[in-house]
Amino acid sequence: MERLTSRRTVVGALVVALITLAACGGGGKTKATSGIPSGPIKIGALLTLNGPLAAIGTAQKANDEVLVQLLNGKGGIAGHQVQLITLNDQGDPATAVSGAQQLVSQHVAGVIYAGTSATVTQTVPVFMKAKVPVVMLDPLDQWDNGKAYPYFFDNYPLNQPTTNVMVSFARDTLHVTKLGVIGDGSTFADTLTSDLKTSASKGGAQITSTVSYQPAAADVSTQVRQVQSSGAGAVVLLAAAGMGHVYDAMRTIGWTPPIITTAASFFSGYSSLGNLGATSYSNCAIALPKGEQPDAGTTAVLEPTTAKTGVNPSVGQLVLTNDDLLIFKTAIEQTHSLDPAKIKSAIEGFKNRSFTSPAFRYTFSATHHGGWPESEIHICNMAPLGPFDLPYIAQ
Amino acid sequence: MDWRLLVNAIVTGLAIGAVYGLIAVGYTVVFNATRVFNLAQGDLVMVGVLLTFWALNVEHWPQAVAVAVVVVAVPTLAFVEERLVVRPFLRRPGDNIGWFISTLAFGLVLETVVTLLYGNRPPVAVASPLPKSAVHLGPIATTPQLLLALATLVISTVLVEAFYRRTWLGQAMRATADDREVAALRGIEPGRMSMLAFAIGGLLAAVGGYAVAPIVYADVSIGLTYSIKGFIALAVGGFGSIRGAIVGALAIGVAEQVFDVYADPRYEILAGLGLLMVILAVRPTGLFRTAVAREI
Numbered sequence: 001m002e003r004l005t006s007r008r009t010v011v012g013a014l015v016v017a018l019i020t021l022a023a024c025g026g027g028g029k030t031k032a033t034s035g036i037p038s039g040p041i042k043i044g045a046l047l048t049l050n051g052p053l054a055a056i057g058t059a060q061k062a063n064d065e066v067l068v069q070l071l072n073g074k075g076g077i078a079g080h081q082v083q084l085i086t087l088n089d090q091g092d093p094a095t096a097v098s099g100a101q102q103l104v105s106q107h108v109a110g111v112i113y114a115g116t117s118a119t120v121t122q123t124v125p126v127f128m129k130a131k132v133p134v135v136m137l138d139p140l141d142q143w144d145n146g147k148a149y150p151y152f153f154d155n156y157p158l159n160q161p162t163t164n165v166m167v168s169f170a171r172d173t174l175h176v177t178k179l180g181v182i183g184d185g186s187t188f189a190d191t192l193t194s195d196l197k198t199s200a201s202k203g204g205a206q207i208t209s210t211v212s213y214q215p216a217a218a219d220v221s222t223q224v225r226q227v228q229s230s231g232a233g234a235v236v237l238l239a240a241a242g243m244g245h246v247y248d249a250m251r252t253i254g255w256t257p258p259i260i261t262t263a264a265s266f267f268s269g270y271s272s273l274g275n276l277g278a279t280s281y282s283n284c285a286i287a288l289p290k291g292e293q294p295d296a297g298t299t300a301v302l303e304p305t306t307a308k309t310g311v312n313p314s315v316g317q318l319v320l321t322n323d324d325l326l327i328f329k330t331a332i333e334q335t336h337s338l339d340p341a342k343i344k345s346a347i348e349g350f351k352n353r354s355f356t357s358p359a360f361r362y363t364f365s366a367t368h369h370g371g372w373p374e375s376e377i378h379i380c381n382m383a384p385l386g387p388f389d390l391p392y393i394a395q
Numbered sequence: 396m397d398w399r400l401l402v403n404a405i406v407t408g409l410a411i412g413a414v415y416g417l418i419a420v421g422y423t424v425v426f427n428a429t430r431v432f433n434l435a436q437g438d439l440v441m442v443g444v445l446l447t448f449w450a451l452n453v454e455h456w457p458q459a460v461a462v463a464v465v466v467v468a469v470p471t472l473a474f475v476e477e478r479l480v481v482r483p484f485l486r487r488p489g490d491n492i493g494w495f496i497s498t499l500a501f502g503l504v505l506e507t508v509v510t511l512l513y514g515n516r517p518p519v520a521v522a523s524p525l526p527k528s529a530v531h532l533g534p535i536a537t538t539p540q541l542l543l544a545l546a547t548l549v550i551s552t553v554l555v556e557a558f559y560r561r562t563w564l565g566q567a568m569r570a571t572a573d574d575r576e577v578a579a580l581r582g583i584e585p586g587r588m589s590m591l592a593f594a595i596g597g598l599l600a601a602v603g604g605y606a607v608a609p610i611v612y613a614d615v616s617i618g619l620t621y622s623i624k625g626f627i628a629l630a631v632g633g634f635g636s637i638r639g640a641i642v643g644a645l646a647i648g649v650a651e652q653v654f655d656v657y658a659d660p661r662y663e664i665l666a667g668l669g670l671l672m673v674i675l676a677v678r679p680t681g682l683f684r685t686a687v688a689r690e691i
Contacts, residue, residue, distance in 0.1 A: 050510060058514075185661035212661050215518075216620050218411050218610050219541065222404045222655045229397045244520055244612055252529045252538050253403075272520045 035337040040083035041076070043068070043328065044103035044132075045113040046096055046123060049088040053116050053240060056267050060113065061086055062309040063318045067325060070304060077329045078336065089115050093122040100126035109338045112136055112324040117188035117240070124152055131340040133331075135324045135347070137285075137317065140191065144370035146348070151340055153347050154370045155323055155362055157377040162283050163196040166260050167203035169281065169379040170234050173394070174258050177205045180232030182223060182246055184239035185212040192238040192262070208232045215242030221249040228255045237261040243269030247276050263316070265382065266391070277383030281394050284380035285372070286316035286360070290392045297357035302388045315388045319356050326355035327362075399534045404652040410541035412648025413548040414610065417603030418625030419632070419640035420551060421596040427559075427635055428568040428592030431481055431494045433473075435502030437622025439597055441615065443469045443604015444521065445509050448613035451522040458524045466601045473597025476501050477590050485589060502618060510615045523609035540609045547606040551599055552641060558595075568592060572635075627667045631674050633681025642682055646670060 045064055048057035068084045076082050085106060089096035096119035103111060104126065111134040114123045120138055127134050128151055137156035143149055144158060170176045181196060183189030193210060200207050209230030211223040224246065227235060234257050237246060243265055250256050251274075259280040265273075266282065273280060288294060294302065301322050302315055330353075331346035332338060347364050350371070354361045362371030380391035418436050425433045433439075443465050450461035480497035487493070525539040559565040571578040571588040579585055611617050628647050632639025647667040654666035674682060 054517075211655075212659065214660065214663065216611075216614060216617050217660075217663075218414050218607070219407055219538075220660075221407055221536075222400075222652050223660055225400050225403055226656065229400055241518075244518070248520075248527075248538070251527060253536050254529060268517050 035339065036078055036080060036332070037338070038080075040081045041078075041332070041338065042083050042085055042106060042108040043325070044106070044108035044111040045084060045086045046089045046099045046103070046111070046115045046119070047086055047113060048091040048116050048119070050090055053091050053118070056116070056240075056264075057088075059267070059309075060317065060321070063305060064112070064321060066305045066308045067301070067318065067322050070301070070322075071325055071329070078333045082325070089119050089123070091116065091118050093119050096120075096123045097126055099123070103127075104130040104132055108132060109332070110135060110328045110343065112321060112328070114138075117186060117191070121187075124149060127151060133328070133340050133343045133347070135327045137320045137324070141195070141370075144368055146365065146367045146369040149369060151344055152369055153327065153364060155320055155327070155372060157283065157285055157372045157374075158370050159192055159195045160198065161374040161377055162262075163192060163199040164203065164374075165377045165379060166196065166236060166283060167199040167205045169394070170236075170258075170260060171203060171205055173379075174234055174260075176233035176258065178208045178231055178233045179205055179236050179260075180208050180227030180230055180234070180257075181210040181236045181238060182220075182227060183210070183212045183237075184215050184242055186240055188240050188264070189238040196236060196238070213242065213245065215239075215245075217242065217245060219249065219252075220245045221252050224249040224255065225253055228253065228257075232257065234258040234260060237265065239268075240264045241268050244272030245269075247272045247274065250276065259382075260379070261382070266316075266389075270382075273382060277381075280382035281379050282382055282391065284316065284378050284391050284393070285376075286319045287378050287380045287391050287393050288386045293387055294390060295357050295359060298359070301356055306388060311389050316390060319360070323355045323360065323362075330355070400656060401653070403535055404656050405649050406535050406537055407541070408649030408652035409645055410537055410545055410648070411652065412628075412645035413541070413545040414603070414607050415621070415624045415628050415647055416548045416641045416644030417544070417551065417599060417607070418621050419628040419644045420548070420555065420637055421599040421603070422625055422629050423635065423637050423640045424555060424599065425592045425596040426629075427572045429481070429485060429589045430572065431485070431498070432626065432629075433476070433481075433593070433596055434495065434498040434622055434626070435476060435505060435618075436596065436600060437620065437625060438502035438505040438618035439469055439473055439600035440604045440607070440621055441618035442472060442505055442509060443601045444608040444611060444617070445513060445613055445615065447605050447608040448519070448521045452519065452613070462605055465605050466598060469601035469604065470594045470597030472505070473593040473600065474590060477593035481593070482586065482589065485585075502622065506615060506618050513613070513615050518612040518614035521608035521613055525609075538610075540607075544603075544606050544610065547602060548641065551602060552637060555595070555599075555637060564591065623664075624667060627671055630681060631667075631671050633678075633683040636681070636683035639681055639683025 047060050068082050072081050087099040089099050096115045100123040113136050114120050114134050133151045135153045139156055139159045141158045141160050143152050143154040181193055183193055197207055209227045211226050213220040213223050237259050261282050263282055331343045334346045335342040348366050350364050352361045352363050364371045378393045381394045386392050421436045446465045446468055447461055450456045450464050480501045481494050484493040523540055529536045530539055567583045568588045571585050575585045628644035629640050632643030650666040650670045651663045654663050
């Protein structure tokens with residue numbers, strides 16, 4: 001009887017041990033040392049690959065692919081290769097939401113780009129509901145709210161602090177307090193215009209006129225004349241497309257005031273800037289102090305990527321996207337998990353943390369998910385450009 | 396309001412109206428011979444613009460070669476359009492408007508193909524043979540390029556009018572438009588007239604595309620926008636009237652620019668549509684549509 005009991009105990013122990021092993025090993029599908037399933041880690045991106053913003057999206061796509069290749073060449077994330085899934089949102093909110101749902105259904109571990117200004121506010125709620133972490137560059141102020149967007153982390157200067165810097169640059173460096181605003185009628189332009197008005201009223205500047213144009217318009221000289229006649233001393237050009245028409249119109253009417261614009265102006269209309277480049281300025285994130293070279297970390301990313309995709313105006317963005325990937329890598333390797341809650345918690349713990357370059361440091365917390373420090377928002381000269389077409393800081 | 400602002404807006408409006416006019420005249424030539432609105436006309440102009448970009452900015456060919464490439468390629472495309480997507484509907488007995496969808500589809504196909512060929516380039520300025528400096532007439536300033544568009548419209552119109560009035564082919568085209576069966580009994584081949592009309596429409600699109608390329612940039616998305624604006628111009632002026640198409644186009648150009656001065660330019664399409672509604676309320680056939688007596 002005792003022997004029988006002993007045999008039952010041994011069999012029972014064996015069964016328990018087997019069940020435990022199966023649970024730990026996932027039937028051979030997971031590594032025993034990690035909570036990360038075997039196979040590649042899927043990272044998603046929703047890019048606009050056709051329409052007026054296609055120039056931005058296609059450059060991003062090429063850069064993203066090279067960055068993922070680089071990351072995989074260095075061992076990927078926690079020993080897993082990264083599989084980038086890129087979908088075209090066509091600049092259309094409905095298509096973008098459908099794309100976001102596709103990425104969710106494909107069980108991506110994270111997203112490094114959730115759309116442009118026309119679509120990102122539609123797609124992010126889809127990712128938040130599905131608890132998919134998004135780490136990306138986007139200037140909308142709302143992303144700073146970690147309670148409203150618990151899985152969204154922003155590594156780009158936000159709009160309101162950016163427009164604050166624009167106003168103080170106009171006032172202190174250009175000695176201009178009367179600003180005329182020209183926008184392209186996009187959500188991007190409207191949001192920035194609203195923030196600029198707030199910044200101007202707080203910063204002792206006056207918005208003399210606000211006009212907009214359609215990017216497909218043949219001529220926008222009527223709008224530029226309106227801004228001129230309002231008495232503006234400088235133009236704040238807040239647009240993502242059709243900037244070449246604005247530069248042409250300024251030359252046509254013979255009015256060439258200083259222009260303060262956004263980094264989007266490096267993508268669209270840059271070839272039409274011509275002699276206006278000497279008095280044109282843009283907000284900038286990845287930039288160089290005058291006469292300096294990029295640091296070793298930045299060069300290590302830019303050299304191999306530009307060798308494959310060529311030097312293009314999105315190289316600054318390239319560094320930030322590389323940071324997005326490295327933020328995911330760090331969080332996943334730190335937690336040994338693809339659990340969104342653990343990744344979120346890890347990123348919220350990053351304080352003054354740098355990734356690609358020691359020059360670019362992020363601080364996140366449970367409440368503030370906008371990681372770019374306000375002190376590192378600059379205004380740059382539009383021309384001439386430095387190595388890798390990086391702009392020089394004007395201030 | 397500064398009066399100079401308004402005067403400049405009107406002058407700019409006339410120049411932009413010339414761009415719409417080049418499309419509207421192309422519509423009219425085809426319509427007069429076939430009773431078909433070629434809704435791909437704006438996309439044919441877009442192809443002309445992009446071919447000009449390719450010849451000048453990419454291949455760095457001389458302007459004369461660029462013109463030659465454009466005036467051969469775009470009418471050829473229009474010819475293909477006529478044979479593939481319009482002629483089958485014209486052959487069907489009775490009234491049918493299948494061409495309405497087929498010409499629109501042809502335009503979308505053109506846009507898709509050009510988008511694939513154009514690749515990831517942003518819309519860029521197309522090299523112009525004219526100086527970039529502005530032309531000043533007192534307080535009025537405009538660009539040589541917009542004046543070229545205006546001049547192209549005037550010359551194209553004069554040539555088309557002369558073709559209609561002074562050549563046998565022109566008169567045959569008008570006869571075909573009036574009654575295909577009677578024209579056929581008189582020895583006129585309606586199919587050939589239809590083909591010729593599309594070729595002339597394509598030629599106008601080619602010349603227009605070359606003339607406006609430096610103004611509108613190498614932008615693949617302009618086709619549908621300009622197709623719509625050209626069509627509104629046609630409706631304002633009266634279907635079938637070349638002079639009406641021009642007056643309608645210039646009126647829309649001016650209305651849009653004045654709208655931009657007093658209202659939000661984002662909604663400037665409303666200026667043309669508003670003008671159309673007013674004109675149709677007063678003259679349902681448009682400004683220049685001539686009355687036609689019909690025997691019942």
